[in-house]
Amino acid sequence: MPKTNMIMKLFSKILLTAAMSAVLHPLTAQQNLDFSGKPSIVSPEVHANNTVTFRLEAPEAKEVRLTGDWLPSEGWTPGSLKMARDSNGLWTLTTEPLRSDLLMYNFLIDSVRITDPNNVYQIRDVSSVFSIFMTNGEQSSLYRVNDVPHGTVSRTWYDAKQLGRTRRMTVYTPPGYETSNAPYPVLYLLHGVGGDEEAWISLGRTSQILDNLIAQGKAKPMIVVMTNGHTSNDAAPGESSKGLYKPVMFTPDVGSGDMEASFRDVIDFVDRTYRTRADKASRAIAGLSMGGSHTLFISANLPNTFDYIGLFSAAYRLDSSKTNPPAVYDDLDKKLKIQKDNGYKLYWIGMGKTDFLYRTAVEYRRKFDTLGMKYTYRESEGGHTWSNWRLYLSEFVPQLFQ
Amino acid sequence: MPKTNMIMKLFSKILLTAAMSAVLHPLTAQQNLDFSGKPSIVSPEVHANNTVTFRLEAPEAKEVRLTGDWLPSEGWTPGSLKMARDSNGLWTLTTEPLRSDLLMYNFLIDSVRITDPNNVYQIRDVSSVFSIFMTNGEQSSLYRVNDVPHGTVSRTWYDAKQLGRTRRMTVYTPPGYETSNAPYPVLYLLHGVGGDEEAWISLGRTSQILDNLIAQGKAKPMIVVMTNGHTSNDAAPGESSKGLYKPVMFTPDVGSGDMEASFRDVIDFVDRTYRTRADKASRAIAGLSMGGSHTLFISANLPNTFDYIGLFSAAYRLDSSKTNPPAVYDDLDKKLKIQKDNGYKLYWIGMGKTDFLYRTAVEYRRKFDTLGMKYTYRESEGGHTWSNWRLYLSEFVPQLFQ
Numbered sequence: 001m002p003k004t005n006m007i008m009k010l011f012s013k014i015l016l017t018a019a020m021s022a023v024l025h026p027l028t029a030q031q032n033l034d035f036s037g038k039p040s041i042v043s044p045e046v047h048a049n050n051t052v053t054f055r056l057e058a059p060e061a062k063e064v065r066l067t068g069d070w071l072p073s074e075g076w077t078p079g080s081l082k083m084a085r086d087s088n089g090l091w092t093l094t095t096e097p098l099r100s101d102l103l104m105y106n107f108l109i110d111s112v113r114i115t116d117p118n119n120v121y122q123i124r125d126v127s128s129v130f131s132i133f134m135t136n137g138e139q140s141s142l143y144r145v146n147d148v149p150h151g152t153v154s155r156t157w158y159d160a161k162q163l164g165r166t167r168r169m170t171v172y173t174p175p176g177y178e179t180s181n182a183p184y185p186v187l188y189l190l191h192g193v194g195g196d197e198e199a200w201i202s203l204g205r206t207s208q209i210l211d212n213l214i215a216q217g218k219a220k221p222m223i224v225v226m227t228n229g230h231t232s233n234d235a236a237p238g239e240s241s242k243g244l245y246k247p248v249m250f251t252p253d254v255g256s257g258d259m260e261a262s263f264r265d266v267i268d269f270v271d272r273t274y275r276t277r278a279d280k281a282s283r284a285i286a287g288l289s290m291g292g293s294h295t296l297f298i299s300a301n302l303p304n305t306f307d308y309i310g311l312f313s314a315a316y317r318l319d320s321s322k323t324n325p326p327a328v329y330d331d332l333d334k335k336l337k338i339q340k341d342n343g344y345k346l347y348w349i350g351m352g353k354t355d356f357l358y359r360t361a362v363e364y365r366r367k368f369d370t371l372g373m374k375y376t377y378r379e380s381e382g383g384h385t386w387s388n389w390r391l392y393l394s395e396f397v398p399q400l401f402q
Numbered sequence: 403m404p405k406t407n408m409i410m411k412l413f414s415k416i417l418l419t420a421a422m423s424a425v426l427h428p429l430t431a432q433q434n435l436d437f438s439g440k441p442s443i444v445s446p447e448v449h450a451n452n453t454v455t456f457r458l459e460a461p462e463a464k465e466v467r468l469t470g471d472w473l474p475s476e477g478w479t480p481g482s483l484k485m486a487r488d489s490n491g492l493w494t495l496t497t498e499p500l501r502s503d504l505l506m507y508n509f510l511i512d513s514v515r516i517t518d519p520n521n522v523y524q525i526r527d528v529s530s531v532f533s534i535f536m537t538n539g540e541q542s543s544l545y546r547v548n549d550v551p552h553g554t555v556s557r558t559w560y561d562a563k564q565l566g567r568t569r570r571m572t573v574y575t576p577p578g579y580e581t582s583n584a585p586y587p588v589l590y591l592l593h594g595v596g597g598d599e600e601a602w603i604s605l606g607r608t609s610q611i612l613d614n615l616i617a618q619g620k621a622k623p624m625i626v627v628m629t630n631g632h633t634s635n636d637a638a639p640g641e642s643s644k645g646l647y648k649p650v651m652f653t654p655d656v657g658s659g660d661m662e663a664s665f666r667d668v669i670d671f672v673d674r675t676y677r678t679r680a681d682k683a684s685r686a687i688a689g690l691s692m693g694g695s696h697t698l699f700i701s702a703n704l705p706n707t708f709d710y711i712g713l714f715s716a717a718y719r720l721d722s723s724k725t726n727p728p729a730v731y732d733d734l735d736k737k738l739k740i741q742k743d744n745g746y747k748l749y750w751i752g753m754g755k756t757d758f759l760y761r762t763a764v765e766y767r768r769k770f771d772t773l774g775m776k777y778t779y780r781e782s783e784g785g786h787t788w789s790n791w792r793l794y795l796s797e798f799v800p801q802l803f804q
Binding site: 040042056057058059060061062109110111112113114115117118119120121122124127128129132133134144145146147149150152153154155156157166168175178235237238239240241243244246247273 | 442444458459460461462463464511512513514515516517519520521522523524526529530531534535536546547548549551552554555556557558559568570577580637639640641642643645646648649675
């Protein structure tokens with residue numbers, strides 16, 4: 001078949017030529033391949049000492065700035081730094097050494113906020129998309145995919161009976177789950193007001209943290225269930241029949257009590273569908289911010305269900321202005337008293353020193369003290385950030401089911 | 403607790419204020435919330451007649467262009483259209499009515515290619531990230547998340563024994579899998595040279611196509627297994643211990659025969675781990691471009707394993723220049739003869755009229771004709787595009803396991 005050979009040799013040649021030119025732009029109308037081969041720009045480049053160089057080619061721009069979640073902000077305005085232009089129109093900036101973490105950034109190109117065109121790794125947070133990278137070091141090594149056994153991450157739909165719908169959740173099952181017959185304990189992990197069932201996996205690096213802690217022998221193999229705490233949505237933006245809408249942070253369900261009131265359906269589905277140890281000693285629940293409030297009320301309303309409770313930068317009540325609060329919010333002190341009398345192994349509270357909810361934690365810790373409820377309090381640097389929530393998760397998980 | 407109440411009322415008030423301002427920028431160093439509340443720009447806006455309006459606020463830009471995969475390209479250079487600036491610096495463009503599909507685009511802001519900052523829905527294709535949207539109509543309704551029962555999508559790691567490593571795959575199990583005891587047939591679905599185990603889920607909309615076709619009674623419930631065809635990678639970029647590197651299209655494994663030679667390990671893992679019907683009548687395999695070549699050789703080398711074979715815009719041999727080709731490429735005609743004599747139910751070939759591999763398909767169709775192998779040939783408009791591969795999948799799947 002001479003023609004086939006000729007064509008395939010040409011194709012091979014194109015492949016090799018293209019391979020040498022590293023950067024490819026596949027957006028063409030007729031073909032999904034592009035061999036234009038622009039020279040490759042590396043951005044960001046993380047150096048051994050955790051300084052990081054950012055690069056953007058923008059010859060026509062008047063000003064390019066870098067904004068990142070490690071830069072001090074002024075109020076709600078993110079901090080930014082001016083980048084320097086070379087004679088070819090390449091803008092660069094090298095940072096000071098950064099902390100060991102997963103970090104987020106954008107470029108401001110003449111004040112238009114964009115993701116880094118040379119970095120394909122991005123994470124959505126509510127209605128914004130950020131470029132991400134990881135620095136070196138001990139803490140971020142927990143966030144990396146390392147050469148260790150990996151769990152399975154599933155997106156599945158459960159029957160939320162009390163809400164009359166099916167809803168999406170993300171489930172991590174540990175390495176060995178598929179080949180073992182053993183039942184596993186379960187951690188229920190709840191997101192904040194800006195999140196959904198993707199948040200703990202994408203921004204939270206939950207599957208990496210669990211894989212790594214389990215491989216190091218520091219955590220027991222466990223199932224982690226990540227729900228969607230916005231009961232007015234069935235799933236994360238783009239993953240429900242609402243289509244590709246523009247996400248907003250505050251949905252009408254916030255403070256409605258619906259998530260707390262319907263949580264039993266989540267537990268029932270998980271115990272029915274996965275090989276769980278369906279008892280109090282094998283259940284943990286933790287949440288951040290709004291999810292911390294959910295955690296507090298869910299565990300108090302199901303007061304003999306969880307032996308491990310974690311509040312990460314927790315809000316207390318998201319809407320206390322209602323004159324007729326939902327029943328899940330009624331008689332909290334009585335419910336906590338019952339929870340205390342039933343007993344639990346760990347009530348863990350994490351809070352950042354500069355968190356805008358810091359005073360809230362002072363108040364609910366005072367409540368717990370008054371009621372004689374034991375808890376472990378962990379105060380970290382920083383505020384209401386994913387940096388802290390990943391840190392809290394990595395400290396909380398080793399204490400579970402021991 | 404007056405202080406808590408005060409703080410929480412203030413928080414409630416902030417929440418309400420912020421809720422009214424729809425767009426939030428959570429990137430701040432100290433807090434993960436931002437209440438700056440810039441006015442919301444909607445982009446893209448898909449109108450009822452499938453015209454689409456794009457908007458970008460860029461007061462300082464000299465020129466903003468739109469590039470999209472529906473625009474005619476010149477050679478490998480994507481087509482683009484100039485957008486119009488209003489007096490406030492808002493650039494807009496409204497398209498002609500577009501086809502019913504999932505479509506990809508970028509903005510060129512003074513020649514810097516960016517994703518749309520007002521659209522959080524993006525898909526990576528090799529080393530580029532594109533903003534996406536969906537138009538209305540019959541074909542794209544298969545790509546939407548509709549109010550139908552949903553399958554589960556899992557990312558899991560299998561023991562690739564012949565390659566001596568564990569590798570990542572994506573598995574779709576149909577609605578009802580968790581609650582039934584029935585075994586299911588399996589479709590193995592392979593990606594092209596630019597893809598990985600995420601490609602058929604993200605660009606291919608496989609879970610939506612399957613959910614919708616099953617709900618309409620047009621497809622049998624089946625498991626779909628999406629592998630990573632680059633044997634020099636264990637997983638998609640960012641999902642392996644290689645870290646957050648810049649992806650390239652052409653890895654050293656292309657044409658090595660390793661994927662074809664080691665595919666038995668994939669089947670063994672799937673039959674061991676999932677509730678499959680582990681017989682030829684219940685197995686299908688299909689692939690696009692490089693994955694089409696993989697499909698041809700895998701099914702010919704395991705000639706009594708698949709009753710359904712699909713070649714979507716298939717390449718033939720990715721590297722026929724080697725003087726000592728791997729054994730999986732040896733004696734193809736003999737192997738095809740055995741496959742033919744063993745029998746199969748469907749050999750389906752899809753190809754676009756303007757595909758750069760069009761002549762290749764002419765050649766392997768001629769080979770099949772010479773060998774007396776029956777096949778169904780489907781010629782579509784257009785070329786080597788995801789638009790065609792989604793179309794082919796939606797036409798191929800209803801013919802399986804009937």
